[in-house]
Amino acid sequence: METKLVIGGVEVENPVFFAPLAGVSIAAVRRLFRRLGAALTHTEMISSAGLLYAGTKTWRMTECTDGERPLVLQLFTGDADSLCRSAERCLQSRSYAAFSINMACPMPKVHKKGAGSRLLQDPDVAFAMVRELKKFGLPVWPKIRKIVPDGREYRLDTLQFAEGLLAAGADNVTIHGRTPQQRYEGKADKSEVVRAARRFEGRITASGDVYAPRDVAFYLDNGCAAVLCARGAIADPFMVVQSLRVLGYNTRMSDGEPSLEERAEILIGFADDLYRLHGERAALVLLRRFLAGFFRGKAGTAEFKRTLASAKDWDSAYRILCDWRSYFERGFM
Template sequence: MGEINITFPASSFPRRIGGVTVENPVWLAPLAGITVPSVRLFFRTLGAGLAHTEMISCAGLLHGSKKTLAMLRILDGERPVVLQLFAGDERTLLEGALIAASSSAFDAVGINMACPMPKVLKKGAGSRLLDRPEVAGAMVRSLAAAGLPVWVKTRKMPENSPIGTLAFTEMLLEAGASHVCIHGRSPRQRYGGDSDRSVILSVASAFPGMIAASGDVYSPDDVYDLLVGGCSAVFVARGSFRDPFLVPAALHRCGFPVDKSLLGADPGRRIEKLLLLGDGLAAEEGERIALLLLKRFLSGIFRGLCGASQFRRTIALATTWESMRATLVDWKVFAERGEQCD
């Protein structure tokens, strides 16, 4: 497909998608335990056009769980942010959304109809809603009636389902959803096997501007191909663990302006960004969570530099942010010498 067919010219942004004004269509996906405020802010400063919270339990909000209420926190500079909720029925969802709306400034409410994990399915939530289209529709209608922009993240429908992905998506949009993201794996696949791009693209062509893609987004070309194929936006999920700088690389590939120092030639600048992420995480989430999350994002950044394995080992063994920080600072000096492996 030639560049002529591109339906997302960078010059058409900022643009409103699903009722939210965004600078670009490369977005941070919702990731449970990972897309905490400092991580979202980090990806926004790398250029992501929008970020999602991790999924938040409406039952937890209704029970006044301190841990769940703390998930509503949004930092200055993060927005646009989509707050993703999960519930098994429309009443719990609406009540949870109203609690969230009274204490948090987000741009849209996302309903999780995608999670395949047993503890969520047991509650009738997540991808269990693909088997309960009438409840899924009622959920969208109740939030839309409350005046909240409603986004849905769903999956490819199971093969034995009486309705297909296109019909399910159409039902959500008719019920009042402003935007739908489709993960191209069925619930049974969980996170394994391949994501079916063709099903996403065929729904996207039926509802232009309304359908974002998720699944197997690992390279700038993956993002480019999904946008050229007609998706309104692309969610970056596990690709961000492999390379936290995938977002600026993808933006560059798609013709959006980016801070060129984040594109690879300048390891020192990238490490500076990671140091800021670490400082933010340590202050916001505490040292234990900060170390866990940083180890996830740092594993991919040592590729291609001689001597990096020693730094990788030291980082993996770090038990305090202070020691990990010191290793990163050492590595910055080392990386700036620019010794490349063959």
């Protein structure tokens, strides 16, 4: 299947996207998931205040390297003015496929600023943010969570909130099927996401409990326009490839289960990107975080991971990485 789709005003190859993940969705990781076939990636959530008042560290988070477009820039703040000023600053020297507004983060330090899922209690502010951001001419994709109205803090339910965002001009709404109170625990309510997708056909992206191709297929079969791969893709990056196959898309990898050679080749390319784009410290952290997923279920992975964890610097970590065969040959070669 090679036809292009247009989702939320963005032309994409398929409906499988890589999620915004704080501390994870950095350029090297986004390039990895584009290589594995995800049609689109997001930046991690980036503070508007950080962009307006802080230094180069926040600014660097807005960079987009070759090989990772289309990229959606996700901003978080509690008001339309700082949102628009930070967006404008980014657009002065960078380009993106769309803006995402984070209305989903449940963490107290984000709530304190009136941002993230705190906005679910302030529909007027949230809708104004969409209306104002639309003025830059890029598609606007707010990301929200399931809402259970309580007549006090939360006045609108998920569908009413999504409807308000769409009426304000949102081109797509991503819905994570957990409530803010659940944070990242418990099950995502997939039926709530699907209810919204059926009501707002072609305009809802699904998020929550996407761990296997069947989860991706479930959301798409039930009317969602696209699906975000998040923790499931960290646990098993090749889940993206397998999902695309199940959906009938061509992938850039050979058929069947990826071989150890293919896995190692992609891992080493990823490691090169990590070090080149983000430096030693970030590269070591992310490499350790992703390593097990690359060889999920293969005998030898635990020892490989343990040895890599003991590496003191990048040179020794990289040497261990390039020696991957010696960890797996007993079980699999």
